[in-house]
Amino acid sequence: MKLWLLDNGSIVIEHTQLMWNVPGPQVRIPSYSVLIEHDDGLFLFDTGFDLEHTSRVLPFELPEQTPEQTIPAQLELCGFRPSDVGTLVNSHLHFDHVGGNKHLTASKVVVHERELAQARDHESFEFFGYSDKTWDYEGARIEPVSGDLELAPGLWLFETPGHTVGHYSLLVGEKLLFAFDVMYTPAALDKEIQAGFHNDPVAGVRSIRRVKAVAAEHAAEVFFSHDMDAWQTYKHAPEFYEL
Amino acid sequence: MKLWLLDNGSIVIEHTQLMWNVPGPQVRIPSYSVLIEHDDGLFLFDTGFDLEHTSRVLPFELPEQTPEQTIPAQLELCGFRPSDVGTLVNSHLHFDHVGGNKHLTASKVVVHERELAQARDHESFEFFGYSDKTWDYEGARIEPVSGDLELAPGLWLFETPGHTVGHYSLLVGEKLLFAFDVMYTPAALDKEIQAGFHNDPVAGVRSIRRVKAVAAEHAAEVFFSHDMDAWQTYKHAPEFYEL
Numbered sequence: 006m007k008l009w010l011l012d013n014g015s016i017v018i019e020h021t022q023l024m025w026n027v028p029g030p031q032v033r034i035p036s037y038s039v040l041i042e043h044d045d046g047l048f049l050f051d052t053g054f055d056l057e058h059t060s061r062v063l064p065f066e067l068p069e070q071t072p073e074q075t076i077p078a079q080l081e082l083c084g085f086r087p088s089d090v091g092t093l094v095n096s097h098l099h100f101d102h103v104g105g106n107k108h109l110t111a112s113k114v115v116v117h118e119r120e121l122a123q124a125r126d127h128e129s130f131e132f133f134g135y136s137d138k139t140w141d142y143e144g145a146r147i148e149p150v151s152g153d154l155e156l157a158p159g160l161w162l163f164e165t166p167g168h169t170v171g172h173y174s175l176l177v178g179e180k181l182l183f184a185f186d187v188m189y190t191p192a193a194l195d196k197e198i199q200a201g202f203h204n205d206p207v208a209g210v211r212s213i214r215r216v217k218a219v220a221a222e223h224a225a226e227v228f229f230s231h232d233m234d235a236w237q238t239y240k241h242a243p244e245f246y247e248l
Numbered sequence: 249m250k251l252w253l254l255d256n257g258s259i260v261i262e263h264t265q266l267m268w269n270v271p272g273p274q275v276r277i278p279s280y281s282v283l284i285e286h287d288d289g290l291f292l293f294d295t296g297f298d299l300e301h302t303s304r305v306l307p308f309e310l311p312e313q314t315p316e317q318t319i320p321a322q323l324e325l326c327g328f329r330p331s332d333v334g335t336l337v338n339s340h341l342h343f344d345h346v347g348g349n350k351h352l353t354a355s356k357v358v359v360h361e362r363e364l365a366q367a368r369d370h371e372s373f374e375f376f377g378y379s380d381k382t383w384d385y386e387g388a389r390i391e392p393v394s395g396d397l398e399l400a401p402g403l404w405l406f407e408t409p410g411h412t413v414g415h416y417s418l419l420v421g422e423k424l425l426f427a428f429d430v431m432y433t434p435a436a437l438d439k440e441i442q443a444g445f446h447n448d449p450v451a452g453v454r455s456i457r458r459v460k461a462v463a464a465e466h467a468a469e470v471f472f473s474h475d476m477d478a479w480q481t482y483k484h485a486p487e488f489y490e491l
Contacts, residue, residue, distance in 0.1 A: 019271050021264040025373065026444050028262050128450055129440055130268065197372055201269050204450065207371055 006159065006178060009242040011038040011079035013053025014070030015233070016063075016101065022201035023189050023231070033067075034231040036101050038076065039175070039183055040083060040242070045157040046091035049112070050175060050183065052076050052105030058137045059100065076105030082243045087111065094156065096185035097169040098124035099202075100137035107139045114140070115156065117164070118149035120171025123204070134169070134202055159248070165216060167209025168200060174216060178248040182225040184216045189231040200231075249402060249421060252485040254281040254322035256296025257313030258476070259306075259344065265444035266432050266474070276310075277474040279344050281319065282418070282426055283326060283485070288400040289334035292355070293418060293426065295319050295348030301380045302343065319348030325486045330354065337399065339428035340412040341367035342445075343380035350382045357383070358399065360407070361392035363414025366447070377412070377445055402491070408459060410452025411443060417459060421491035425468040427459045432474040443474075 013036040020029030039050040053076065059068040072078060077087055093112040095103055097120050106114065127135045141147075151171075153163040161176040168186045175183040187209070188194050194217065199209040220227050229235040240246060256279040263272030282293040296319065302311040315321060320330055336355040338346055340363050349357065370378045384390075394414075396406040404419040411429045418426040430452070431437050437460065442452040463470050472478040483489060 019264060019269070021262060021271075021444065022269060026262070026265060028264075128453060130442075130449060130453065199373075201264065201444070205448065206373060207447065210371060210373065 006248040007042040008177060008181065008246040008248060009040040009083050009244075010239055011040055011053070011076065011083075011242050012074050013037050013076070013079070013104070014056070014068065014074040016054065016059065016066040016068050018066060019201065024193050024198045025201045025203070025206070027198060033233060034189065035233055035236040036231070037236065038079070038105070040080070040085075041160065041177065043157050043160065047085060047089050048092045048094065048156070048160065049090045049109065050094045051096055051102040051185070052093070052109065054101040055104030055137060055139065058104060058139070062136045063100070063133055076108050079242055083245070092156070094162065094173070094175075095120070095140070096174070096183075097172045098140065099134040099169065099186070102185070103137055103140040106145070107142060110144070112146070114145055114147045115150055116147060117171030117173055118151045119166075120169055121147065121149050123170045128204065131169075131202075131204065163215070163219065165212035167205050167207075167212045168203050170204050172212070174212075174219075176219060176223065176225060179223040180225055180248060181246065182216065182220050182223075182227045183230070184227055185230050187212045187216050188229075190229055191232065191235060194227065194229075249491040250285040251420060251424065251489040251491060252283040252326050252487075253482055254283055254296070254319065254326075254485050255317050256280050256319070256322070256347070257299070257311065257317040259297065259302065259309040259311050261309060262444065267436050267441045268444045268446070268449070270441060276476060277432065278476055278479040279474070280479065281322070281348070283323070283328075284403065284420065286400050286403065290328060290332050291335045291337065291399070291403060292333045292352065293337045294339055294345040294428070295336070295352065297344040298347030298380060298382065301347060301382070305379045306343070306376055319351050322485055326488070335399070337405065337416070337418075338363070338383070339417070339426075340415045341383065342377040342412065342429070345428070346380055346383040349388070350385060353387070355389065357388055357390045358393055359390060360414030360416055361394045362409075363412055364390065364392050366413045371447065374412075374445075374447065406458070406462065408455035410448050410450075410455045411446050413447050415455070417455075417462075419462060419466065419468060422466040423468050423491060424489065425459065425463050425466075425470045426473070427470055428473050430455045430459050433472055434475065434478060437470065437472075
């Protein structure tokens with residue numbers, strides 16, 4: 006298996022969004038996707054934010070994204086085209102994880118069934134999170150799933166609700182753990198502090214603990230979705246991880 | 249019925265605590281209790297914060313409370329002693345609503361049964377909220393209740409969970425509605441934005457809507473627990489409302 010991290014640019018959020026109710030200065034956070042070349046095909050996890058949408062609907066998040074940081078350009082960097090992606094998985098359907106879905110019209114789209122329902126009929130306080138609906142285009146091949154599941158050998162999706170109702174985390178080859186938005190930073194994992202945007206904070210704490218337990222069980226490395234310091238230490242496409 | 253608002257001083261919170269995920273400057277908010285002289289006896293709702301506890305455990309909230317703003321002093325201002333209070337009701341058990349409970353050792357203490365259990369075994373993220381445990385002294389005459397209930401003619405407690413699991417609001421004489429911490433300000437009621445500290449934001453939105461519906465049904469005036477501008481327009485003890 007080869008695994009690439011696809012750079013999607015960055016946005017700025019309040020510190021109380023990074024860590025719920027913990028004050029501090031605003032912070033610029035990265036956005037990235039995970040591409041995996043597997044014997045069963047090419048898998049993509051999340052698609053970042055769309056610059057036009059974010060600039061228009063959430064301009065206060067000061068989005069930065071070069072043409073080279075879009076999904077098609079990042080795939081090309083790894084030697085692929087959007088039509089090569091057999092399976093797209095959305096960890097959840099927030100705007101900064103679905104922005105490139107519209108480019109992957111040939112892919113099967115795996116998403117938690119509760120997430121799908123919620124994104125289409127969400128709470129008022131989830132407005133910004135679910136503001137980009139372009140993933141829900143006519144003809145999208147969405148395949149709702151639920152429960153923990155092995156997507157393919159070594160690609161294990163496990164339920165981690167709280168941030169959103171149908172949030173999935175991913176364990177790759179029992180070695181690399183992508184917790185997506187269960188928590189944003191190493192300090193947040195350590196202190197069990199979820200992000201300010203969430204649907205169910207009680208479930209959110211349980212999910213942070215589940216990530217810790219799964220990581221400990223497999224001695225897996227946890228990858229952080231929205232931490233700039235951690236991101237700088239990762240390999241960025243076209244560099245890759247081999248498993 | 250006579251109703252007094254007892255001034256308990258003020259604290260400072262982040263704007264994202266006043267209104268969840270809405271940035272802005274820090275804000276100083278009032279804390280107050282509600283005293284009601286009723287044919288069935290003297291009722292007190294909430295007891296504000298304890299200055300020593302807040303200064304020690306939450307010094308970043310910059311508590312201000314003069315000796316005249318304590319529960320015994322405020323009761324005296326209205327012509328009463330702590331032992332005159334037959335029934336104390338805690339809308340919920342956060343530190344800024346229970347700080348004076350320890351002075352009311354002769355009172356029956358009415359609290360939601362879920363709130364009682366949660367305050368004694370709370371989520372990690374509720375640490376500061378439930379940090380003052382002095383209400384739980386040996387011999388405290390706590391009477392757990394649940395469901396909507398008429399405490400006495402014209403004193404209606406109705407369930408409004410979300411901010412905490414067992415939060416009660418109060419309708420007095422079908423005219424005055426004390427929503428306590430369902431939301432903090434008139435703008436928050438209008439826009440249905442709960443406080444940053446909460447246990448269940450989905451329930452929290454439902455409770456804001458319930459407050460709106462109850463207020464509309466009875467054409468009742470909503471009193472805001474933590475809004476300095478609104479507080480300045482209210483009558484402060486020894487002035488009172490007559491119902």
